[in-house]
Amino acid sequence: MTGNKAIWKAALAAAFALALGSMSGANEIKGKVSVQGIKSAENIAVYVDVIPDKKFDPPIEHVLIDQKKMAFQPHVVAVQQGTTVDFQNSDPVGHNVYWPAISGNKKLSHNLGTWPKGEKKSFQFNDLGAASLLCNVHPEMSGYVVVVPTPYFAVTDKDGNFTIKNIPAGKYTLKTWSEDGKPTTQVVDVSPATTTVELAVKK
Numbered sequence: 589m590t591g592n593k594a595i596w597k598a599a600l601a602a603a604f605a606l607a608l609g610s611m612s613g614a615n616e617i618k619g620k621v622s623v624q625g626i627k628s629a630e631n632i633a634v635y636v637d638v639i640p641d642k643k644f645d646p647p648i649e650h651v652l653i654d655q656k657k658m659a660f661q662p663h664v665v666a667v668q669q670g671t672t673v674d675f676q677n678s679d680p681v682g683h684n685v686y687w688p689a690i691s692g693n694k695k696l697s698h699n700l701g702t703w704p705k706g707e708k709k710s711f712q713f714n715d716l717g718a719a720s721l722l723c724n725v726h727p728e729m730s731g732y733v734v735v736v737p738t739p740y741f742a743v744t745d746k747d748g749n750f751t752i753k754n755i756p757a758g759k760y761t762l763k764t765w766s767e768d769g770k771p772t773t774q775v776v777d778v779s780p781a782t783t784t785v786e787l788a789v790k791k
């Protein structure tokens with residue numbers, strides 16, 4: 589193949605990839621959460637609520653929550669329904685992991701037990717809602733697993749920014765969960781490329 593032909597072929601392949609990308613709807617939602625009466629805009633889960641007539645397979649990949657320096661790290665984790673979370677103890681002391689409820693439903697409480705450094709235990713979160721993680725050895729430890737119905741979610745950074753990637757174009761209900769604030773709901777119309785939203789979470 590001559591050099592020219594190779595370049596032409598590469599350009600065609602790139603154009604084809606671009607066309608495929610727009611057909612599969614590789615869009616994103618970029619947004620910022622502002623807060624009123626809450627100490628921080630960080631660690632707020634933003635997610636697309638149930639999409640009618642759309643079902644998602646549970647993810648195969650596990651999500652890790654570390655118990656490190658006497659804290660659940662990260663403090664807030666959002667996962668798609670059906671995700672298995674690995675709780676790993678990285679501290680030289682034993683940690684326990686339990687949640688007294690999921691979104692206030694005490695029937696969904698669970699105690700995973702207590703285990704030493706270097707070991708982990710896993711749990712598949714099939715129920716929607718926020719599991720409030722605690723350790724019965726160290727009352728100061730707390731964390732959250734926010735189980736959401738779609739693969740379209742994010743957790744805000746310290747400035748309240750978030751990006752939800754790879755979402756097909758369409759109209760969706762965007763919801764927020766926060767440790768201290770009320771849940772919010774907003775309809776978003778995701779068009780090709782990037783859709784920008786602003787959300788406000790109040791105490």
Ligand SMILES: [Cu+2]
Pocket residue numbers: 658682683684723724725726729
């Ligand atoms: Cu602990």
